[in-house]
Amino acid sequence: MSKEPLWIDLVRHGDVSGRQHVARGVTDNPLSDEGWQQLKRVKTCIGKVDMIASSPLKRCREFAESCDEPVQILQGMQEIDFGDWEDKSAEEVDDAERLQLFFESPMQFQAPCGESFEAFSQRVIQTWQDWLKEDIGQHRLLLAHGCVIRVILAYELGMPIQHIWRLVVDTAGWSRLSLMADEQTRVLFMNRTCHA
Secondary structure, eight states: SSSSOOEEEEOOOOSSSSSSSOOOOOOOOOHHHHHHHHHHHHHHHHHOOEEEOOOHHHHHHHHHHHSOOOOOOOOGOOOOOOOTTTTOOGGOOOOHHHHHHHHHTTOOOOOTTTHHHHHHHHHHHHHHHHHHHSSSSEEEEEEOOOHHHHHHHHHEEEEEOGGGSSSSOOTTOOEEEETTTOOOEEEEEEEOOOOO
């Protein structure tokens, strides 16, 4: 990492088409019209960046590819696979106790047939570390998902992963990190929204 600060804007995708208030991990719904408008407002607030990286899922990738900047698709930034809980609301999950345990101890409990939180967080952090090493500019934007952004923030803050749900990451929420060689990461702001 260079001696100059590396600014990273972490942006969660906007509102998504399809069912609302469900576990949408790898379910590949596109943005709704409102979701597009939300991200356009955030991108206007951010302005020009050197590089945009994106999850491969439509709700991130399609907006990233509509921007003027170079785009990288990072497979490792895909949202966690919720397995049998995909596209279900909390009320529709058969095992409410297991769901509660997942929120209390995500590293110990996972959705049936889903991705373990340990494997998910390891791939996100590895992808993040690899991406930071690339010489692709000092102001970057990562367009990703709620759990992905929580893992990155927890990692950079040295926060125990079991507290990950304390981090609020709204749709189209925007956080900014400043990273410099031999210094601790600084969180300049978290979960900012841009209004019309």
